[in-house]
Amino acid sequence: MPAETPSMAVEMVSPPAKKMSLNPKFLTAALIILGIALLTYKFGPWLVPAVVNGKPVTRFEMWARMEKSYGAQTLDDLVNEKVLDYAIASSGVKVDPAKVEEQMKSLESQFESVGGLDEALVQRGLTRAELEKQVSTQLGVEEILKDKVTSTDEELQAEFAKNADTLYKDKKFEDVKEEVALSLKDAKLRDAFLKWFAEVKESAKVKNFEL
Numbered sequence: 001m002p003a004e005t006p007s008m009a010v011e012m013v014s015p016p017a018k019k020m021s022l023n024p025k026f027l028t029a030a031l032i033i034l035g036i037a038l039l040t041y042k043f044g045p046w047l048v049p050a051v052v053n054g055k056p057v058t059r060f061e062m063w064a065r066m067e068k069s070y071g072a073q074t075l076d077d078l079v080n081e082k083v084l085d086y087a088i089a090s091s092g093v094k095v096d097p098a099k100v101e102e103q104m105k106s107l108e109s110q111f112e113s114v115g116g117l118d119e120a121l122v123q124r125g126l127t128r129a130e131l132e133k134q135v136s137t138q139l140g141v142e143e144i145l146k147d148k149v150t151s152t153d154e155e156l157q158a159e160f161a162k163n164a165d166t167l168y169k170d171k172k173f174e175d176v177k178e179e180v181a182l183s184l185k186d187a188k189l190r191d192a193f194l195k196w197f198a199e200v201k202e203s204a205k206v207k208n209f210e211l
Helices: 008-014 024-047 059-091 095-108 117-123 128-144 153-162 173-203
Strands: 050-052 055-057
Touching: 008 050, 024 059, 095 117, 095 128, 117 128, 128 173, 153 173
Parallel strands: none
Antiparallel strands: 050 055
16 A cells, blocks of 8 residues: 555545635624724724723713704704804805904903803813804804994983893993993894894705704
């Protein structure tokens, strides 16, 4: 009997090769699990912000709860912002960056005695850039509605008389005229804005889909 060569020996003891067949569903599930594992390894704290007794609280769960609780209001706020931005841009009003900077400096001065503007922004969950955007928007609205917020001297006198026993008690009209004018301007601006924005939003093409 001829001696077996190494290749013959391997052939005799090795089982015949079988063609491997993978179930597509199994392969898909495996890839998903692998993907989640890799993402969790790389972005662990981002995907799983907390673990309770070994069970993860995923960010997807958190988002779902937040959307259920605040989704409608948040969506409405975002829609209003978009409508307002479009209305200001369409009006042709250009807000001077210098005026925005002036307002920011005024706010910094107002908050200086209570920890500073940056601290106040942190407490309100806002960034300086977001505040600057709000200031710019407010200035744009004021420019659009400026003809609706002017007051005559008679209106200022009437406003002073209405609050003479409360806000302006023991004060003379001439001494608080600027304060009265600012207060009346704010009230008129608020009323004019609500009416104007209602008209703007009604004419806007807004499509809301179910959350």
